[in-house]
Amino acid sequence: MNAIELKNVSVVYGEGTPFKKIALNNINTCFPQGTVTGIIGHTGSGKSTLASLLNGLLKPTSGEVLLFDKSIWEKPKEMVQIRSQVGLVFQYPEYQLFDETVEADIAFGPRNLKLPQEEIDKRVKLAAEFCGITERDLKRSPFELSGGQKRRAAIAGVLAMQPKVLVLDEPAAGLDPKGREEILGGLIEYKNTYGATLIIISHSMEDVAKYADNILVMNNGEIYMQGAVEEIFLQAERLFDANLDVPQITKLFIELKKRGLCESSDIYTLGYAKKVIEKLLG
Amino acid sequence: MLKDVTFGQYFPGNSLLHKADARFKVLILIEYIVIVLLANSAYAVGLGLLLTAFLMVFSGVKIRLLLKSVKPLIFVLVFTCLINLFLTRGSGAPLVDWSFIKIYKEGVRNAIAMLIRLLSLVLGTSVLISFTTSPLELTDALESLLSPLKKIKVPVHEFAMMMSIALRFIPTLIEETNKIISAQKARCADFDSGNIFKKLKAMVPILIPLFVSAVRRAEELADAMECRCYHGGKGRTKLNVMHAKLRDYIFLLAVTAIIAGVVVLNRYDASFIKNLIKDLVF
Numbered sequence: 221m222n223a224i225e226l227k228n229v230s231v232v233y234g235e236g237t238p239f240k241k242i243a244l245n246n247i248n249t250c251f252p253q254g255t256v257t258g259i260i261g262h263t264g265s266g267k268s269t270l271a272s273l274l275n276g277l278l279k280p281t282s283g284e285v286l287l288f289d290k291s292i293w294e295k296p297k298e299m300v301q302i303r304s305q306v307g308l309v310f311q312y313p314e315y316q317l318f319d320e321t322v323e324a325d326i327a328f329g330p331r332n333l334k335l336p337q338e339e340i341d342k343r344v345k346l347a348a349e350f351c352g353i354t355e356r357d358l359k360r361s362p363f364e365l366s367g368g369q370k371r372r373a374a375i376a377g378v379l380a381m382q383p384k385v386l387v388l389d390e391p392a393a394g395l396d397p398k399g400r401e402e403i404l405g406g407l408i409e410y411k412n413t414y415g416a417t418l419i420i421i422s423h424s425m426e427d428v429a430k431y432a433d434n435i436l437v438m439n440n441g442e443i444y445m446q447g448a449v450e451e452i453f454l455q456a457e458r459l460f461d462a463n464l465d466v467p468q469i470t471k472l473f474i475e476l477k478k479r480g481l482c483e484s485s486d487i488y489t490l491g492y493a494k495k496v497i498e499k500l501l502g
Numbered sequence: 503m504l505k506d507v508t509f510g511q512y513f514p515g516n517s518l519l520h521k522a523d524a525r526f527k528v529l530i531l532i533e534y535i536v537i538v539l540l541a542n543s544a545y546a547v548g549l550g551l552l553l554t555a556f557l558m559v560f561s562g563v564k565i566r567l568l569l570k571s572v573k574p575l576i577f578v579l580v581f582t583c584l585i586n587l588f589l590t591r592g593s594g595a596p597l598v599d600w601s602f603i604k605i606y607k608e609g610v611r612n613a614i615a616m617l618i619r620l621l622s623l624v625l626g627t628s629v630l631i632s633f634t635t636s637p638l639e640l641t642d643a644l645e646s647l648l649s650p651l652k653k654i655k656v657p658v659h660e661f662a663m664m665m666s667i668a669l670r671f672i673p674t675l676i677e678e679t680n681k682i683i684s685a686q687k688a689r690c691a692d693f694d695s696g697n698i699f700k701k702l703k704a705m706v707p708i709l710i711p712l713f714v715s716a717v718r719r720a721e722e723l724a725d726a727m728e729c730r731c732y733h734g735g736k737g738r739t740k741l742n743v744m745h746a747k748l749r750d751y752i753f754l755l756a757v758t759a760i761i762a763g764v765v766v767l768n769r770y771d772a773s774f775i776k777n778l779i780k781d782l783v784f
Contacts, residue, residue, distance in 0.1 A: 277684050300690050308688040315678075316685040318710035328707065332690035363714065377689060 221288070223385050223417035224274055224306070225250040229283030231269055243269045245441045247283070251385070251434075256411065256418040258428035258449075261438030262463055267421045268311070270438065271387050274419070275306040287385070304333050307383030311390045313374035317362035322353065322373045325362050329381040340380075347380035350406045350413075368399040375403065379410060386410070387419045392427060400424075404431055425467045429453065429488040437462065453488045469493045512636050517562030519634040524643035526750040531630045533757045537764050538622045546767040547618060553760055554622050561629035571628050572621065579620055586613040641666040646744060659735025667723070675716065682711050 231244040244266045251257050261267045272278040273285055276292050276299050285292050292302045310316070319325035326347055330340040348358055351372040357365065362373055375391060391407065392400040404420075408431060411418045422428050428435060428449070435452040437445040439462045445452055452459070456466045456474055466474075466488070473485040473493070482500055487493050514520075519527070534553070541550045558568065572579075590613075592606030631640065645662035652658050683693075686707045693704050 272684065275688060277687060300692065303688060303690050310681065310685050310688070313685065315715055316682055316689075316707075316711055318707045318714075328686075328691070329689040332692060381690065 221253045222250040222286070223253040223288065224419075225286040225289070226273070227284045227286065229273065229280045229285060231266075231273065231278065232281045235281065243441055244273075244280075247443055249436060249443060249446060251417055251419055253417050254411070254415050255433045256408070256420065256431055257434045257436055258432035259419065259421045259436045259438060260423070260425070260428060260464060261444070265438040266441040267438050268389055269441075271308060271389050271419075271421060274385070274387050275303050275308045277308070300332070304329075304381050305383055306385045306387065307378040307381055309375055309378050309386070309388040309391060311393065313378075313391075314367065314370035316377075317370060317374055320361060321359055322348075322362050322365070323358040325373060326358075326376045326380050329377055333381060343380045343382060344376075347376040350379055350410045351376040352402050352406055368395050371395065371399075372403060372406075375407075382414065383416065384414070385417045385419065387421075389421045390423065391420065392422070392424070400427065425453075425465050425470075429467045429470075437464065449488065450486050454486045456485070511632065513563060513567070513633050514636075515562050515634065517634065518560040519557065519629060520562070522634075522753060523744055523746045523750040524635050524639040525646050525744060526746065526754050527630050527635055528640075528643050528647060530754060530757050531627065533754075533761055534626050534630065535623065537757075537761055538619055538626065540761070540768065541764050542768045543770075546764045547615065549760060549763055549767060550622060551618065553757070554626055557626060557629050561634050563629060563633045567633075568625060568628065571633075572624055575620070575624060579617060582616050582620065583613045586616050637666060637669040641669070642740070642742070642744065657735075659738070663735075671716075671719070674719075675712070678715055679708065679712055682708050 226247050226249050229244060229247040230242070233239075233241045233243055247270070259267050259270065269278065273280055276285070276296075279293060287302060287306065292299075292306075317325050319328060323344055326344045327340050330343050335343070344358075353369070353372055353376055357369060357373075362370060365373060371391075375388070378386070386407065388407070392403050395403065404427060407418060407420075410416060420428070420432065432449055435445070435447065435449055436443060437452065437459070444462055445455065445458060453466050453470050456470065459466055465471075469490055470485065470488045473482060473487045473496075476482045477485045482496065484496075487496055534557075537550050537553065541547045558565075587605060587609045588603065590606060590609035591604075592608035594607060596604040596606050597610065598605040635643075641662045644665070645658055648656070648658045648661075687693075691704065691707055693701065696704070
């Protein structure tokens with residue numbers, strides 16, 4: 221079953237003025253339930269516009285956005301319901317923190333859903349766990365935390381609504397490798413626990429290769445490529461044409477293949493690469 | 503929501519008004535305001551309108567853009583007109599006398615005069631300063647015009663610097679506000695329902711992050727300025743030194759002459775002009 225499906229979706233900014241800009245052009249795609257999709261693309265390729273379509277922050281100029289086979293714009297008054305099911309984490313979400321304690325800030329989403337207090341407390345605890353926030357940090361002011369901890373608190377604020385679909389715009393940008401791994405690992409854990417669907421926008425091919433099942437490549441407001449991770453990274457040449465990249469380890473194997481040292485170049489994780497190299501070395 | 507405001511926006515161009523010295527434009531604006539507020543008789547108002555028309559032509563700004571800048575003020579204009587129309591009590595018999603509504607000749611006169619005054623003020627300020635003077639030129643001009651105050655230890659340069667920084671950050675803060683609103687909406691924040699107090703309370707999650715980021719930006723900017731050895735106005739030279747040209751002096755003199763003209767025309771009504779022309783011709 222598809223968690224989200226986009227049918228002939230276009231977004232045009234400034235229709236009828238000289239500043240008209242087609243941000244998204246006739247997008248058709250779907251995100252199957254329980255999968256992780258990585259969206260990659262150049263700056264200005266329409267990735268972030270796509271993200272804000274998914275929870276109804278932006279209305280498409282034409283076309284339909286379906287959440288579990290129902291159009292999200294059917295009843296605009298019940299958009300809160302849609303937003304509680306599709307969690308959206310923006311780029312640099314740490315700038316949205318505002319409450320006195322981290323705990324209260326994470327509870328903001330569930331509070332807006334008017335859940336009973338016990339349920340809110342339960343969800344805050346769970347969300348904090350997934351994001352690796354300690355009991356002590358929950359009682360502190362969000363403004364006392366370090367950058368990475370703030371990021372976690374902000375992501376926990378969206379997780380606490382327990383969305384069925386989680387869309388994240390560059391969740392790990394600007395973090396050190398350990399921080400990246402912890403945040404992305406926590407998100408995967410959340411996905412596995414609740415059978416949720418993850419959509420991650422990222423510039424890091426390594427992260428996408430490591431965590432995603434499918435990849436959607438955006439270019440100039442259109443879908444340039446889509447498919448399973450191994451299919452996409454096999455077509456390295458096409459990615460290079462769109463000024464995109466493949467993981468570094470894949471690049472290494474492309475070069476090895478050119479020199480006739482190995483047969484395949486569809487290798488994109490370190491673990492698998494290690495095995496292949498060991499096999500080749502005998 | 504804050505995208506379509508043209509009032510107070512600079513449009514780069516190469517017209518006579520764009521090229522005029524900003525210091526003179528500030529002085530001329532003051533004279534212009536004096537003219538608009540002083541003009542009382544029909545002829546004087548006519549002279550003021552003529553000046554406004556000339557300024558609009560010299561600015562080279564498209565009439566459509568000018569009308570757009572007036573659009574947000576329509577409510578204020580109509581309201582002032584109606585107040586003047588209905589509440590002015592005249593001496594003669596009312597023009598319209600229907601139950602509690604009484605419209606006098608003086609009321610019509612006042613309403614029209616008020617409309618012309620307000621429109622002239624908005625259009626004149628727009629074409630003289632906001633549309634044709636970049637914020638940088640404007641603050642330089644104010645600094646230069648107010649520089650005599652340095653003698654009595656008024657920190658003129660610092661005020662000008664604060665003003666240009668403030669102007670520079672308006673668009674940035676608008677963008678930031680929109681981002682924060684989207685982020686909080688994604689957490690199911692509700693800004694539209696409830697009474698006034700609820701709506702005010704709903705603003706807290708927007709205002710706090712906005713203040714925090716404004717303070718952060720200020721700190722970063724202060725650091726960046728210090729790194730480039732900024733130390734206040736003393737001994738600081740300018741990249742673009744303002745040079746007054748002959749035409750700027752002529753411009754200023756011409757508008758000063760119009761003030762004199764308005765004073766004269768105010769003094770004498772239509773019959774005096776007719777007699778004057780008669781005297782001159784015959």
